[in-house]
Every structure is written in structure tokens, then in C-alpha cells.
Amino acid sequence: MSLGLDLGYLERSARGEFDLGWLRNTDSEWGVRAVPSKTGLTLRDISIGSYGVIPEHAPRRTMAPRGSDIESDVPDMGYTVNDKAEVWSDNVLDLYEEAVSRQWSATRDIPWSELVPLDPDVEHAMCQLATVLSEVEMVAADFPAKWLWRINHDFVEAKMFLCTQVMDEARHTEVFRKRALANGGGLGRATAVIERFLQLILDAETYDEGSALMHLLGEGIVLSLFRAGAALAPSPVEQQIFRLCMQDEARHVAYGTMHLRYRLAKDPSMAADFHDYLDRGEEMIAMIFSTPEIVEPTAILAAGSVEAACALGAEAGDVLRHQIIGDYLKRCDHAGLDRRGRLHLPDAIIEGVPGAKAEVAA
Amino acid sequence: MAPIAAPFPSGPWFEELVARATADTAAMERLGIAEFRLGAEVVGASGARRLFGLEFDGYDITATGPTDEAAFAPDVVFSGSLEAWTEMIGWIEANGPADSAHSLNGLSIAGVPFQVRSSDAMGSDKFYRYMGTLQAVFDAASADAPVPAVAN
Numbered sequence: 001m002s003l004g005l006d007l008g009y010l011e012r013s014a015r016g017e018f019d020l021g022w023l024r025n026t027d028s029e030w031g032v033r034a035v036p037s038k039t040g041l042t043l044r045d046i047s048i049g050s051y052g053v054i055p056e057h058a059p060r061r062t063m064a065p066r067g068s069d070i071e072s073d074v075p076d077m078g079y080t081v082n083d084k085a086e087v088w089s090d091n092v093l094d095l096y097e098e099a100v101s102r103q104w105s106a107t108r109d110i111p112w113s114e115l116v117p118l119d120p121d122v123e124h125a126m127c128q129l130a131t132v133l134s135e136v137e138m139v140a141a142d143f144p145a146k147w148l149w150r151i152n153h154d155f156v157e158a159k160m161f162l163c164t165q166v167m168d169e170a171r172h173t174e175v176f177r178k179r180a181l182a183n184g185g186g187l188g189r190a191t192a193v194i195e196r197f198l199q200l201i202l203d204a205e206t207y208d209e210g211s212a213l214m215h216l217l218g219e220g221i222v223l224s225l226f227r228a229g230a231a232l233a234p235s236p237v238e239q240q241i242f243r244l245c246m247q248d249e250a251r252h253v254a255y256g257t258m259h260l261r262y263r264l265a266k267d268p269s270m271a272a273d274f275h276d277y278l279d280r281g282e283e284m285i286a287m288i289f290s291t292p293e294i295v296e297p298t299a300i301l302a303a304g305s306v307e308a309a310c311a312l313g314a315e316a317g318d319v320l321r322h323q324i325i326g327d328y329l330k331r332c333d334h335a336g337l338d339r340r341g342r343l344h345l346p347d348a349i350i351e352g353v354p355g356a357k358a359e360v361a362a
Numbered sequence: 363m364a365p366i367a368a369p370f371p372s373g374p375w376f377e378e379l380v381a382r383a384t385a386d387t388a389a390m391e392r393l394g395i396a397e398f399r400l401g402a403e404v405v406g407a408s409g410a411r412r413l414f415g416l417e418f419d420g421y422d423i424t425a426t427g428p429t430d431e432a433a434f435a436p437d438v439v440f441s442g443s444l445e446a447w448t449e450m451i452g453w454i455e456a457n458g459p460a461d462s463a464h465s466l467n468g469l470s471i472a473g474v475p476f477q478v479r480s481s482d483a484m485g486s487d488k489f490y491r492y493m494g495t496l497q498a499v500f501d502a503a504s505a506d507a508p509v510p511a512v513a514n
């Protein structure tokens with residue numbers, strides 16, 4: 001492949017005959033002076049003039065920065081996601097700033113020296129939960145990474161946010177692997193059923209489908225698990241791990257919810273597609289509540305021992321079940337997708353969740 | 363540091379709480395930016411409700427109140443009885459930063475003794491997004507260091 005090296009230019013420039021086309025013949029907006037706001041110079045601060053205009057459909061498939069002067073013979077990068085509505089959300093600029101501002105380190109910011117010895121069954125439960133989380137977290141890096149290079153560079157702010165998600169999920173994978181190995185336990189069991197769900201996300205045919213399954217549904221479930229983990233933490237170590245992960249996860253879910261809202265506002269006819277994706281995805285919620293490797297460690301951590309968890313039975317997981325389904329319905333509603341009439345979940349799972357059972361589809 | 367002298371709940375109590383939490387500016391900034399309006403609702407024995415507002419704007423935090431919900435327009439309301447509030451704050455005053463059972467998250471996850479109320483999903487999700495900052499503010503009621511370690 002020829003990169004178009006201009007040998008003549010080497011000679012001309014050596015003689016001081018500069019081209020200066022880039023200096024004299026510019027069409028990009030000039031004289032721009034973005035003003036920092038109170039936390040510094042944010043993406044919103046530089047979203048001004050023509051630079052703040054994001055095309056509904058990207059006119060080219062190039063890596064050229066949006067708003068720059070672009071030569072006519074730039075190569076086609078082959079992007080497949082070229083419509084703004086496919087990836088955008090109205091909060092994505094702010095979420096990027098927030099993500100960068102609220103980064104943390106699993107090495108430094110967890111008070112590892114404050115781990116306490118736990119009853120062996122409780123330690124095993126914590127390690128099993130950490131195993132599952134270490135397993136599922138990385139798909140939320142793999143999925144955006146799989147799509148990032150297909151997303152048109154004109155939507156660079158959305159791409160940048162997805163890059164923060166990739167980093168967040170690397171840290172989540174890291175912190176749960178570290179927790180499993182830090183207190184006398186080790187890794188537990190990885191199950192085929194969880195792997196099949198991860199495959200469903202990774203193999204989604206469109207970004208829309210994968211984002212609905214992951215950002216809205218899957219990460220919503222994980223957010224609830226983090227919230228429960230923080231509430232049940234046996235030491236400041238687990239409390240800080242789950243709290244910091246919860247903050248990150250809520251950003252990912254906020255993107256997913258607002259992306260779906262943006263998508264449906266632009267094209268309400270897509271609601272049927274999203275209902276279909278979620279019909280299939282909701283089997284995941286059912287799966288979560290019928291996977292011993294998730295249900296039982298959570299129940300043991302909630303109850304304090306295997307015996308206490310067995311005595312409580314399903315009751316030990318009621319808070320988590322209510323939260324997962326209730327928050328999910330609320331997020332769908334905010335996005336403009338009413339799932340209350342068509343949840344694809346067995347009665348035993350939606351039992352007692354306000355607004356869910358009476359209207360459930362057969 | 364002694365417990366906050368102003369009576370709970372009162373505007374001066376929340377103002378002093380925020381002053382303590384933000385005294386170490388660098389420590390609070392390390393927790394990151396937050397854009398959020400929290401209504402702290404205290405329900406008296408008679409059922410009377412008093413709302414105090416905490417506004418998070420970048421790195422700034424301001425306390426307002428008592429105010430009413432319509433005027434303050436919170437993203438989310440954290441609501442509990444006076445008894446639940448005084449118990450939570452008393453625990454933090456006596457023991458330092460809240461453990462999991464006495465944290466805002468731990469005390470509201472089951473809907474008792476505190477409830478998290480919001481008009482839409484984005485409001486309640488902000489309660490999760492900024493939990494570290496929010497807990498750091500309430501932990502400032504304690505005699506211990508108010509801001510947890512998320513160092514840079």
C-alpha cells in the first residue's frame with residue numbers, strides 16, 4: 001500500500017519552500033475560545049459553535065476529528081455505526097467527565113489490610129460471588145471494545161465514554177479476582193449458564209441489541225448485586241469494593257437507559273425490536289434466580305451462615321429480587337419502553353414485586 | 363471532633379455537616395465530581411415531614427433547608443423517621459464512618475428504616491452513582507476523619 005510519500009516535498013521544504021496550505025487555506029471554524037467551567041475545561045465547555053454540532057448521519061467514515069478540514073482523499077475506515085441515534089445519549093458528555101473524575105485503584109484505594117477472617121462457609125460464599133463477578137465484569141469491556149472500532153469517529157464523545165467503561169470493567173474484574181485471593185479462599189465455580197448469557201451479549205447482531213441486553217438489563221442486575229454486596233459487607237474492604245464498583249456500574253446503566261431513551265425518541269418504531277431483545281434477555285433474570293452459584297452465596301452472605309440461609313429459604317433473596325426487577329422496570333419506563341405488561345419471567349420470580357405480576361405476559 | 367452542636371434536624375446542623383465534610387477540599391475532590399440534589403426527609407412521630415436539601419455541584423456541596431420538595435426539586439429523597447435518623451447519626455458520632463449496616467445504602471436497601479424515593483430511574487441511579495461522596499458527607503458527623511481514603 002502506498003501512503004503517498006511526496007519526495008518532491010522533502011526537497012522543496014529543505015529549500016524552505018513550505019506548503020503552508022494548512023495555515024492559509026482553512027475552512028474549519030477559527031477564533032474559538034472555550035471557557036472552562038468550575039471543575040475545569042469540560043467536554044460540554046468545548047461543545048461550542050460548529051464543534052458542538054453532531055451530525056445525525058456521519059457524512060464520511062474517517063478518523064478525522066469532527067470539525068477539522070478534511071482532505072477529499074482520506075481513506076474509508078469502514079465504520080458500520082454511522083447514525084448518531086445508534087450510540088448517543090444526552091448525558092454522554094457528562095458521564096465521560098464523571099467517569100474520568102471518579103476513577104479509583106483496586107490496588108491502592110481498597111483498605112486490604114482491614115480484611116477480617118470469616119467463617120469458612122461465608123468466606124467461600126464471598127469468594128464464589130467474587131468469582132462470578134470477576135467472570136461477568138469483563139464482558140462489559142469486551143462488548144464495547146468489540147463495537148468501538150465500528151463506531152464512526154464523528155460520535156467520538158460516545159466512543160470516549162465507552163473507553164472509560166472498558167477501563168472500569170477491567171478494574172472490576174481485577175478487584176473481585178483480588179478479593180477472592182486475599183482472605184484464605186480462592187476462586188469458586190464458573191458455570192456454563194453464565195457463560196451462555198455472556199455469549200448472548202457478545203454475539204448480539206447489532207449494538208442496539210447488545211446495549212439493551214448489557215447496559216440496561218445485565219448491568220442493572222449487577223448494579224443491584226453491588227448494592228447488596230455493599231450492604232452485606234463483612235468488613236470495610238468489601239464495603240469499599242462494592243461501593244466503588246456500584247458508582248461505576250450506575251454510570252454504565254445511566255448511559256444504557258438514556259441511550260435507549262434517545263434511540264426511541266428518534267425512532268419510536270424501534271420499540272418492537274427492543275421488546276424482542278428484552279423478551280429474550282429477561283430469561284437472564286430468571287436464570288440469575290435459578291443459578292445456585294449466584295443465589296446461594298448471596299443468601300448466605302445475607303443470612304450470615306448456611307444454616308440461617310437455608311432456614312430463610314427464598315426470603316433471603318427477596319430484597320435483591322425486588323430491587324433487580326423494580327429498578328429494571330423503572331429504567332425501562334424512563335427510557336420509554338413499558339415492560340410492565342410483558343415481562344417474560346415466571347410467577348415465582350415476580351411474586352410480590354409491585355406492578356409486575358398482575359400484568360405479566362403469559 | 364465533638365458532635366455537631368446544632369440540634370438535629372435543623373438547617374444549621376446540615377450546614378455544619380457540609381462544612382466539616384468539605385473542610386479538606388483535596389480529600390473531597392479526590393472522590394470526584396457529582397451533580398445531584400438530595401432531599402433528606404425527616405418524618406416526625408406525628409407524620410410531619412421536614413426536608414433538608416444537599417446540592418452537589420461539581421466539587422461544591424451546599425446545604426439548604428428546611429425547604430419543601432417542590433421548591434428544592436431533588437433528584438432523590440432519602441426518607442426516614444426521626445428515630446431512624448438519630449440512630450444512624452448517633453452511631454456515626456460514636457463509632458466513626460458508617461459500617462455497612464449503618465450506611466445510607468445498608469439502611470435503605472430493604473426499604474426500612476429508610477426509603478429512597480425518586481420520580482424517575484435516573485434519580486435513584488444517581489443515589490448509587492454518588493454513594494461514596496454522599497456517605498463521606500454523612501460520615502463527617504463522626505469524630506473520625508470525615509473523608510474516606512480514595513487517594514491519588
Ligand SMILES: [Fe+2]
Pocket residue numbers: 137140168169172222249
Ligand atoms: Fe462492572
Ligand SMILES: [Fe+2]
Pocket residue numbers: 140169219248249252
Ligand atoms: Fe458495567
